[in-house]
Amino acid sequence: MAPTHNLFRAARPAFRNSSQFFRSNLRPNNTSKRWQSSSSSSSTAGAAPESFAKRMWNSPIGVKTVHFWAPVMKWALVLAGVSDFARPAEKLSLTQNVALTLTGLIWTRWCLIIKPKNYLLAAVNFFLGLVGVVQVSRIVMWQQSQKTLPAKLEEAVKQ
Template identity: 45%
Template sequence: MSGPATSGFAARTVSFVNHPAGPKTIFFWGPFMRWCLVGASLKDLTRPADKLSISQNFALSAAGFISARWSFVIIHSFAAANFFVGLSGVAQLARIAHYCYTQQPVAQGTSR
């Protein structure tokens, strides 16, 4: 395949790679990895709540919201990624809390 369509695609690819905020810089990979954390947290929505870590999701929420505040000084898209990292952590914590509060206590000497 050759022609104007191919050369246009190649030019856009080279332009993207060599952009000041392209994949050769931290300005690309920082937000990219934050969005990967959001994706991983969304994937965890399919896991049972009893298999989720409270401390991990609390740390994820705190890091996301704290970083979102400071990201507004730097880059707004990075702030959005951090905000959604925090939001996804809070969603998981809510699932854990709901699971813990809806479990029936087991009486002494009996099994389920």
Template identity: 50%
Template sequence: MSGKVGPLSRIYNSLIGTTDKYVPNSLRPLWEHPAGPKTIFFWAPLCKWVLVIAGIGDMSRPAEALSVNQCAVLATTGVIWSRYSLIIIPKNYSLFVVNMFVASTQLYQVARALNYRYSLKDKPE
């Protein structure tokens, strides 16, 4: 649990302390894990799935409406954070997986956008 005393930390610590009493013994290893639900190492990757969902939602968007720069930057951060998640201690495999999905969905979007742009160059005016 967090050692800080701010109002959000108090709420978080209270919630974790209350929940701790009800976690069954079979789930204790996950609950007590250094990258488990008591830490940011669990919640950050969970929240980052929103980027993956947004990327999947953008697959129905017309290719001309995609930003190559934005998609490329998101893909790059996905690759960088995937690498980082495997060198930190504790290794954070959930962060690795979500960032690989972020990178792959955004690389797909970059490919769609570039394919569209190159197809415009091939058309005679």
């Protein structure tokens, strides 16, 4: 039987020293900006700076990555929550809105901890949490009004 550390050898990258591959942009002599690609850092020092579009294209949180597209797609959840503002509170699900609130708040904090920091994802998660708080407060206020309604009806009947 082979040792357990050899079982996953096929799943490893083909690079001899994979940590060196992933740290290639973090060399001390690399003077380029963090969001520029390593190929642009090898250009001459007198070259013109890259355009905003090119920097965003080559950014670790740029248009080519999930770090950009995840927040874009997650705005659909925020818009769905905002569209639910028009629905009556009795038709909203408390557990679903609590889950959205907690998801938004927890992931907002997480987006500010991870590297690279993803402010776009933090913003969408913040608004998701905000929409959830509004919806949960609407549901709780409606439930409270339903508890006091029978007492008010009995009082009105007695009069």
